[in-house]
Amino acid sequence: MVDKNTQGIILDPWMHHYADRSSGLSASEVRALFAVANRPEVVSLAGGMPYVRAISEERIKETLNRVIDERGPEALQYGSGQGHPLLREQIVQVMAKEGISARPDDVVVTTGSQHGLDLVARLFINPGDVVLAESPSYVGALGVFRSYQADVRHVPMDDDGIIPSALQEAIDQARSEGKPIKMIYLIPNFQNPAGVTLSAARRLEIIDIAHEAEILIVEDNPYGLLWFDQPAPPAMRAAGDKGIIYLGSFSKTLAPGLRVGWVVAPHGIREKLILASEAAVLSPSPFSQLVVADYLAHTDWQAQIDEFRGLYKERRDAMVDALAHELPGVRHTNPGGGFFLWLDLPEGLNSKEMLPRAVTELVAYTPGTAFFADGRGAAHMRLAFCYPTPDNIREGISRLAKVIREEVELIETFDPKPTATSSDAHVGSPPPNLA
Amino acid sequence: MVDKNTQGIILDPWMHHYADRSSGLSASEVRALFAVANRPEVVSLAGGMPYVRAISEERIKETLNRVIDERGPEALQYGSGQGHPLLREQIVQVMAKEGISARPDDVVVTTGSQHGLDLVARLFINPGDVVLAESPSYVGALGVFRSYQADVRHVPMDDDGIIPSALQEAIDQARSEGKPIKMIYLIPNFQNPAGVTLSAARRLEIIDIAHEAEILIVEDNPYGLLWFDQPAPPAMRAAGDKGIIYLGSFSKTLAPGLRVGWVVAPHGIREKLILASEAAVLSPSPFSQLVVADYLAHTDWQAQIDEFRGLYKERRDAMVDALAHELPGVRHTNPGGGFFLWLDLPEGLNSKEMLPRAVTELVAYTPGTAFFADGRGAAHMRLAFCYPTPDNIREGISRLAKVIREEVELIETFDPKPTATSSDAHVGSPPPNLA
Numbered sequence: 043m044v045d046k047n048t049q050g051i052i053l054d055p056w057m058h059h060y061a062d063r064s065s066g067l068s069a070s071e072v073r074a075l076f077a078v079a080n081r082p083e084v085v086s087l088a089g090g091m092p093y094v095r096a097i098s099e100e101r102i103k104e105t106l107n108r109v110i111d112e113r114g115p116e117a118l119q120y121g122s123g124q125g126h127p128l129l130r131e132q133i134v135q136v137m138a139k140e141g142i143s144a145r146p147d148d149v150v151v152t153t154g155s156q157h158g159l160d161l162v163a164r165l166f167i168n169p170g171d172v173v174l175a176e177s178p179s180y181v182g183a184l185g186v187f188r189s190y191q192a193d194v195r196h197v198p199m200d201d202d203g204i205i206p207s208a209l210q211e212a213i214d215q216a217r218s219e220g221k222p223i224k225m226i227y228l229i230p231n232f233q234n235p236a237g238v239t240l241s242a243a244r245r246l247e248i249i250d251i252a253h254e255a256e257i258l259i260v261e262d263n264p265y266g267l268l269w270f271d272q273p274a275p276p277a278m279r280a281a282g283d284k285g286i287i288y289l290g291s292f293s294k295t296l297a298p299g300l301r302v303g304w305v306v307a308p309h310g311i312r313e314k315l316i317l318a319s320e321a322a323v324l325s326p327s328p329f330s331q332l333v334v335a336d337y338l339a340h341t342d343w344q345a346q347i348d349e350f351r352g353l354y355k356e357r358r359d360a361m362v363d364a365l366a367h368e369l370p371g372v373r374h375t376n377p378g379g380g381f382f383l384w385l386d387l388p389e390g391l392n393s394k395e396m397l398p399r400a401v402t403e404l405v406a407y408t409p410g411t412a413f414f415a416d417g418r419g420a421a422h423m424r425l426a427f428c429y430p431t432p433d434n435i436r437e438g439i440s441r442l443a444k445v446i447r448e449e450v451e452l453i454e455t456f457d458p459k460p461t462a463t464s465s466d467a468h469v470g471s472p473p474p475n476l477a
Numbered sequence: 478m479v480d481k482n483t484q485g486i487i488l489d490p491w492m493h494h495y496a497d498r499s500s501g502l503s504a505s506e507v508r509a510l511f512a513v514a515n516r517p518e519v520v521s522l523a524g525g526m527p528y529v530r531a532i533s534e535e536r537i538k539e540t541l542n543r544v545i546d547e548r549g550p551e552a553l554q555y556g557s558g559q560g561h562p563l564l565r566e567q568i569v570q571v572m573a574k575e576g577i578s579a580r581p582d583d584v585v586v587t588t589g590s591q592h593g594l595d596l597v598a599r600l601f602i603n604p605g606d607v608v609l610a611e612s613p614s615y616v617g618a619l620g621v622f623r624s625y626q627a628d629v630r631h632v633p634m635d636d637d638g639i640i641p642s643a644l645q646e647a648i649d650q651a652r653s654e655g656k657p658i659k660m661i662y663l664i665p666n667f668q669n670p671a672g673v674t675l676s677a678a679r680r681l682e683i684i685d686i687a688h689e690a691e692i693l694i695v696e697d698n699p700y701g702l703l704w705f706d707q708p709a710p711p712a713m714r715a716a717g718d719k720g721i722i723y724l725g726s727f728s729k730t731l732a733p734g735l736r737v738g739w740v741v742a743p744h745g746i747r748e749k750l751i752l753a754s755e756a757a758v759l760s761p762s763p764f765s766q767l768v769v770a771d772y773l774a775h776t777d778w779q780a781q782i783d784e785f786r787g788l789y790k791e792r793r794d795a796m797v798d799a800l801a802h803e804l805p806g807v808r809h810t811n812p813g814g815g816f817f818l819w820l821d822l823p824e825g826l827n828s829k830e831m832l833p834r835a836v837t838e839l840v841a842y843t844p845g846t847a848f849f850a851d852g853r854g855a856a857h858m859r860l861a862f863c864y865p866t867p868d869n870i871r872e873g874i875s876r877l878a879k880v881i882r883e884e885v886e887l888i889e890t891f892d893p894k895p896t897a898t899s900s901d902a903h904v905g906s907p908p909p910n911l912a
Contacts, residue, residue: 054745056693056720059659061603061625067752094553099545102553106541110534118529118537118732153588153736153758160757164624168496182759189599189756190496224494258491285491297553299763301588310489317502321624322595322757323588324617327765328734 062169066188085438087361087425088406090234090381092294096353097346105336113332121328123320125151125304129335133304136338137290140266141276148283148306150315151326155264155291155303156182161318162225162260162287162305163190172216172223174257176204178384178413178422180234183227183262187415193221194415201375203240204228206247213255225258225287231266231274232380235413235424239378242275249281257285264291267347269379270355283308292334294381295347300330354381360432361425361439368443374425381428384410386421388446390453393423396445405441497604501623520873522796522860523841525669525816527729531788532781540771548767556763558755560586560739564770568739571773572725575701576711583718583741585750586761590699590726590738591617596753597660597695597722597740598625607651607658609692611639613819613848613857615669618662618697622850628656629850636810638675639663641682648690660693660722666701666709667815670848670859674813677710684716692720699726702782704814705790718743727769729816730782735765789816795867796860796874803878809860816863819845821856823881825888828858831880840876 109117124130130146137144152158159182167173169191175183177196187194195216198208209226216223228248230240240248252259261278279288288306296302305315319326337343358377365374365385374385387393393409400406410422425442427435544552559565565581572579587593594617602608604626610618612631622629630651633643644661651658663683665675675683687694696713714723723741731737740750754761772778793812800809800820809820822828828844835841843861845854860877862870 054743056743056746059601059657059693060749061599061601061606061659063603064600064749064753067600067749067756069752089555091555095550097553099549102549103542103545106545107538110538110541114534114537115530116734118532118734120524120526120728120733153762157588157758164496165499165502166494166496168498171496182756185756189753222494224496258494293555297764298555298759299551299553301758301760301762301764308489308491311491314495314499314502317504318499318624321502321617321620323592323736324733325736327588327736327762329732329736330762330764 063189063191066191068188084401084404084406085430085434085441086406087427087430087435087438087442088408089429090426091429092298092381093350093353093429094297094299096349097297101337101341105333105340108340109329109332109336117329117332119328121325121331123316123325125149125326126328126331126335129302129331130304132335132338133290137277137279137288137306140263140274141280142288142306143280144283144306148312150305150307150312150319151331152303152305152319153323153326154293154298154301155262155289155305156186157319157323158289158303158305159183159260159262160186161315161322162307163187163192164318165311165314166224166258167192168222170221172221173225173227174209174212174216174223175227175415176229176233176236178235178410178419179227179415180229180262181408181412184413184415187227192224196414196416196418199233199236199238201238203230203233203238203244204248206244206251209248210251213251213257223255223257225260226252227260227262228278229262229265230278231263232268232377232382234265234380235382235408235410236384237375237377237380237382239274245275245278246281249278249286253285258287259285260287260289262289264289264294265380267295268351268354268381270351270358271378274379279306287311295343295350296334296337300327300333302326302330302334351379354379354428357427357430357432357435358383360435361427364436364439368439369446372446381426383425383427385423385425387423388450390457391446391449392420394420396449399449400442400445403441403445405438405445407442498624498626501626503623519836519839519841520865520869520876521841522862522865522870522873522877523843524864525861526864527733527816528785528788528864529732529734531784532732536776537772540768540775543775544764544767544771552764552767554763556760556766558751558760560584560761561763561766561770564737564766565739567770567773568725572712572714572723572741575698575709576715577723577741578715579718579741583747585740585742585747585754586766587738587740587754588758588761589728589733589736590697590724590740591621592736592754592758593724593738593740593750594618594695594697595621596750596757597742598622598627599753600746600749601659601693602627603657605656607656608660608662609644609647609651609658610662610850611664611668611671613670613845613854614662614850615664615697616843616847619848619850622662627659631849631851631853634668634671634673636673638665638668638673638679639683641679641686644683645686648686648692658690658692660695661687662695662697663713664697664700665713666698667703667812667817669700669815670817670843670845671819672810672812672815672817674709680710680713681716684713684721688720694721695724696721697724699724699729700815702730703786703789703816705786705793706813709814714741722746730778730785731769731772735762735768737761737765737769786814789814789863791867792862792865792870793818795870796862799871799874803874804881807881816861818860818862820858820860822858823885825892826881826884827855829855831884834884835877835880838876838880840873840880842877
């Protein structure tokens with residue numbers, strides 16, 4: 043029952059009363075960055091906030107007024123644990139865009155897909171159980187897994203996503219230790235933080251491996267519809283519902299402030315998810331659900347997503363072009379959609395240690411360490427192009443490049459090395475090849 | 478890892494994969510009643526749904542439009558884990574009405590107070606830890622405690638609420654078994670389901686006992702402002718913040734469909750609650766929070782609460798009068814506020830077994846068994862007067878009385894007994910005296 047969180051320990055008379063699982067709670071690096079990102083003079087390439095200003099406020103107001111006029115008492119009342127039938131019908135239509143065939147009864151609406159993941163973890167993870175995740179993986183998912191005391195193991199990726207042979211090795215390794223593997227957590231499309239997409243062929247390979255090993259796949263897909271150059275391959279859930287839990291979200295295609303996401307799961311799991319959701323929150327907000335349902339029914343939501351795609355593509359281009367111009371030798375991924383790219387720092391640089399200097403230069407990013415459960419990632423950073431304008435992105439990359447160049451000069455002055463650049467030389471185990 | 482939930486067991490290929498805690502998930506009796514209560518021909522005295530039609534839809538629309546006009550991008554974006562500062566300031570004002578002195582920084586906004594309780598339970602309860610609760614207690618709280626595998630023990634109440642000497646005995650008993658006691662969960666005002674209020678003198682006694690034993694009090698107060706005859710005594714949290722976690726809610730004073738509640742907790746606990754909330758849902762809905770904040774800032778919310786008080790008082794009176802007329806010999810509590818009263822059935826009747834017959838007669842209630850963690854309660858029922866109109870309440874009580882009279886006649890025909898009525902004679906251990 044030793045508490046790893048250092049906040050308030052000394053003054054907390056209840057520190058010996060907490061449950062064992064509370065030791066898994068710690069302030070994420072992204073959390074501290076929120077405060078920094080809010081300072082207007084800082085160009086934040088840190089937070090994954092969607093550009094909600096692109097949504098028509100007039101249309102939102104029309105929706106809000108219509109919800110109250112047509113379904114006021116229902117919107118303001120308690121609702122069902124599974125979520126509103128109208129919204130579940132529309133979610134089925136949204137998922138069809140990514141090749142998924144499902145029925146409204148397969149869907150459980152949640153308080154954002156984060157809560158969907160929390161409920162899935164609550165259902166399956168005993169302390170010490172293994173969760174296999176991409177390397178790197180979403181910071182919020184790692185926080186959930188940690189809060190249930192999971193043993194998260196990262197599986198290497200390359201430009202085509204998680205590597206099937208590496209996944210098989212990780213499974214064999216955990217099994218040889220006698221440890222239960224509860225799930226394979228994946229973001230196949232425009233991954234957070236790496237910005238890579240799992241290839242169509244590999245999706246089927248991964249499904250085969252998981253079926254063979256009788257391990258659940260948790261497919262987290264908040265970015266799938268936000269492609270720039272070509273659509274993502276069909277969702278893994280499009281191959282069938284066997285052994286796949288699918289997480290969807292309106293946070294990136296509509297607005298995160300409503301906190302509406304969903305889970306699609308096989309029957310037995312779904313029934314338990316509803317019970318778990320009822321225990322946790324009674325029901326997802328009927329008001330938010332009916333707002334989303336009305337918006338989908340009365341607006342051209344696909345045109346809105348097209349607008350988002352154009353907007354984020356322009357920002358991706360601005361960032362990639364600025365990086366080519368300002369930091370020509372530095373490797374990074376080239377995402378085909380979504381919000382993020384992943385950058386390998388020049389040898390010897392540490393993204394976590396460099397952050398205060400970057401903030402002094404009025405630019406923020408997320409250190410790679412946030413995306414590993416095991417302390418790795420200092421040689422990398424995540425850059426988000428979703429929120430700042432293209433001009434701000436160019437300015438931010440210019441400031442970041444200055445910080446990186448000065449850090450490199452500092453190292454070369456005090457510790458000159460003749461070897462070729464290898465961004466990964468100083469981390470303990472080989473990180474993913476994401477170049 | 479044996480699964481106690483019988484739903485879908487046979488078809489669920491993942492049944493051996495669930496975490497141990499998932500065995501604590503089971504469908505509540507209230508859940509099944511939701512479906513019944515939705516049939517228009519049934520008078521439902523079952524669900525605790527507030528009468529949201531009393532709220533002016535015009536005022537809600539004004540609020541919604543103002544939130545978008547003045548704070549649209551903020552309302553639609555991700556927010557902070559602790560909750561919006563504007564709302565936390567107003568929550569402090571709301572709590573002052575019940576004698577509580579707190580600062581905005583003491584408050585953590587949650588997705589309804591249910592999620593506040595879930596997060597508190599997650600922080601503190603290891604499997605097997607003892608939670609002390611009133612006898613009977615809130616079905617949703619029992620669901621949360623069960624989902625964390627707590628050992629819930631009920632402490633007897635009388636008309637003045639939980640009995641201090643009985644609380645001390647329960648503490649001594651658990652301690653003598655070497656079991657950690659993690660919290661005392663109480664609803665001091667117009668308790669759900671019993672409708673009784675903890676007296677002012679006992680509040681201080683209970684706090685002294687808890688302090689002496691170094692056990693946290695969780696004070697759940699959704700109904701405090703909804704008094705009929707005289708205000709409730711000051712909240713327990715009004716005595717100071719030492720060892721008290723306070724749960725508040727806008728579900729009964731505004732609207733449950735927004736899912737906005739809050740927790741006030743001592744510093745160290747509060748910091749952990751914020752981290753736990755971020756892991757579970759990232760943040761409570763900024764949109765819902767700003768709607769509540771705007772509503773509190775721009776409308777006479779105290780007048781709205783006065784209107785609710787008058788409305789629910791009229792319904793309480795209708796129910797109590799109808800019971801006196803229809804079932805003169807039957808004991809029940811006489812709540813001074815809130816939504817519920819607790820009824821002791823005539824000897825030999827079983828509220829759970831009788832429910833299908835009642836639904837056939839087009840009236841629904843909640844069997845007392847829902848409010849005990851240990852199977853007791855069949856000799857009692859909860860009657861909710863919050864949602865149906867006074868006319869419907871009279872009709873519902875008339876139908877219920879018919880069912881009860883016929884059940885009594887049936888028993889007297891087949892199993893005549895000369896003894897005096899004692900509603901508690903057939904339950905295993907002595908239930909509370911709530912007459």
